[in-house]
Amino acid sequence: MTLLREEIRRSGYELADAIFGEAGAMSHILLACEGEQKEKYLCPALRAEKLSCFALTEPNVGSDARSIETRAVQDGDVFILNGRKHFISNAPYADFVIVFAVTDKVNRGITCFLVDKGTPGFSLGGIHKNMGGGDRLGELIFEDCRVPAGNVLGKVDEGLLLALKRVGEGRLRLAAFFIGMADKCLQLALDYAKQRVQFGKLIAQYQIRESGMVKLHSSEMLCRAADKALQIHGGMGYMKECPIEGIYRKARASRIGEGTSEIQRLQLARRLLNDGPPNSFLE
Numbered sequence: 402m403t404l405l406r407e408e409i410r411r412s413g414y415e416l417a418d419a420i421f422g423e424a425g426a427m428s429h430i431l432l433a434c435e436g437e438q439k440e441k442y443l444c445p446a447l448r449a450e451k452l453s454c455f456a457l458t459e460p461n462v463g464s465d466a467r468s469i470e471t472r473a474v475q476d477g478d479v480f481i482l483n484g485r486k487h488f489i490s491n492a493p494y495a496d497f498v499i500v501f502a503v504t505d506k507v508n509r510g511i512t513c514f515l516v517d518k519g520t521p522g523f524s525l526g527g528i529h530k531n532m533g534g535g536d537r538l539g540e541l542i543f544e545d546c547r548v549p550a551g552n553v554l555g556k557v558d559e560g561l562l563l564a565l566k567r568v569g570e571g572r573l574r575l576a577a578f579f580i581g582m583a584d585k586c587l588q589l590a591l592d593y594a595k596q597r598v599q600f601g602k603l604i605a606q607y608q609i610r611e612s613g614m615v616k617l618h619s620s621e622m623l624c625r626a627a628d629k630a631l632q633i634h635g636g637m638g639y640m641k642e643c644p645i646e647g648i649y650r651k652a653r654a655s656r657i658g659e660g661t662s663e664i665q666r667l668q669l670a671r672r673l674l675n676d677g678p679p680n681s682f683l684e
């Protein structure tokens with residue numbers, strides 16, 4: 402599967418990506434389905450008849466998943482859910498949600514529930530406008546939402562284990578995607594460099610030389626700073642409402658306009674060859 406996923410991103414086929422990407426990954430956690438849950442949730446998910454989403458992150462809780470605030474209180478044969486989830490992929494399109502809520506506050510017991518779209522008390526909140534475009538990231542709201550005890554996925558108070566299993570599988574899936582995408586970038590860049598002519602030669606035949614050292618240094622520094630600032634904001638940094646999102650996009654062009662980084666290096670190398678290193682390099 403990992404090799405397949407690498408190849409999918411290398412090829413760039415969007416449909417295969419959709420099947421083996423986020424939606425396909427969800428079936429992993431649904432393997433915990435038991436009894437009637439298998440026919441209602443697992444099988445339709447495997448047949449791609451039903452789409453689900455994985456709802457763990459909350460406005461106040463991201464990396465620190467054990468501290469989620471969504472609560473589920475048992476009342477006879479139902480659990481009553483209250484809380485809010487955000488940044489949830491496929492939230493607007495999911496037929497059912499795989500959602501995590503605290504069931505034992507003292508011992509930090511977290512339980513996983515399967516909640517159908519249309520269940521009273523469960524609604525879609527806002528859609529997050531984000532760097533990736535589209536409208537697939539959304540908020541989910543649970544207000545006195547009554548979920549049958551039969552919709553507990555796995556065991557009560559042991560939901561976090563399920564979540565961690567899914568996250569582990571997800572990381573492997575993403576690693577395969579990223580390797581495939583990096584290969585695709587390399588291939589595209591190589592193909593272009595072998596056919597693009599500038600100054601009478603293929604750009605692939607040029608090595609690095611220098612032009613504006615300051616421009617080269619500051620543009621690359623800006624991209625590193627924007628990348629780090631986005632990372633420090635976590636998911637919020639990816640959202641349109643956060644100023645970093647716009648800075649990050651604009652910063653990317655700085656390594657291309659007014660002479661690309663490669664052209665700057667080319668000219669720098671030439672000057673080093675002709676004049677020797679400037680004093681500032683020796684300091």
Ligand SMILES: Cc1cc2nc3c(=O)[nH]c(=O)nc-3n(C[C@H](O)[C@H](O)[C@H](O)COP(=O)(O)OP(=O)(O)OC[C@H]3O[C@@H](n4cnc5c(N)ncnc54)[C@H](O)[C@@H]3O)c2cc1C
Nearest residue numbers: 455456457458463464488489490632633634635636637639
């Ligand atoms: C495109 C996208 C899709 C998503 N899809 C889903 C989804 O389907 N379901 C879902 O539940 N969630 C989803 N998320 C949410 C995602 O899982 C969270 O954004 C992620 O867990 C980080 O949480 P946060 O954004 O709250 O950042 P925070 O946890 O607030 O982190 C902010 C920064 O602090 C750093 N930090 C936090 N704690 C520590 C520490 N102990 N040590 C060092 N550094 C630390 C982080 O690394 C980060 O740089 C999605 C997010 C994005 C961007």
